[in-house]
Amino acid sequence: MLKDCLFCKISEGEVPSYKVYEDEKVFAFKDINPQAPIHIIIIPKKHISGLNTVRQEDERILGCIQIVASKIAEQFHEMKRGFRVIANCGSDGGQTVFHIHYHLLGGRVFGWPPG
Numbered sequence: 436m437l438k439d440c441l442f443c444k445i446s447e448g449e450v451p452s453y454k455v456y457e458d459e460k461v462f463a464f465k466d467i468n469p470q471a472p473i474h475i476i477i478i479p480k481k482h483i484s485g486l487n488t489v490r491q492e493d494e495r496i497l498g499c500i501q502i503v504a505s506k507i508a509e510q511f512h513e514m515k516r517g518f519r520v521i522a523n524c525g526s527d528g529g530q531t532v533f534h535i536h537y538h539l540l541g542g543r544v545f546g547w548p549p550g
């Protein structure tokens with residue numbers, strides 16, 4: 436856990452969130468400012484600042500997160516026809532919280548390219 440990291444605090448329960456999934460290594464909660472009818476943030480409990488700092492040793496946890504995204508999506512009928520998973524990285528990528536996270540979005544049709 437990194438002191439002063441919002442998402443570390445959320446996964447530790449120090450900051451409240453609407454939890455939708457938790458296991459030993461992964462935590463998922465509703466986004467506070469949803470950009471779709473369903474908008475869930477999925478994080479590793481381990482503090483990693485972003486996709487630009489991942490290491491080979493993070494291979495397993497990053498794989499687990501994609502499996503968790505799929506499992507969560509299965510639980511929502513709104514995502515039966517599809518969903519989107521996004522990881523913003525760095526300031527140009529639109530990252531605002533520097534604990535790696537994946538947005539799971541569903542319940543509407545998404546355009547391409549993203550803004």
Ligand code: AMP
Pocket residue numbers: 441450452464465466467468469476522523529530531532533
């Ligand atoms: P990003 O811009 O990719 O770094 O995404 C950060 C996301 O975290 C945004 O979608 C925010 O709405 C969301 N967020 C920020 N603070 C909280 C919080 N306390 N609880 C839930 N989601 C949050």
Ligand code: ZN
Pocket residue numbers: 436437440441442443444481482483533534
């Ligand atoms: Zn953190």
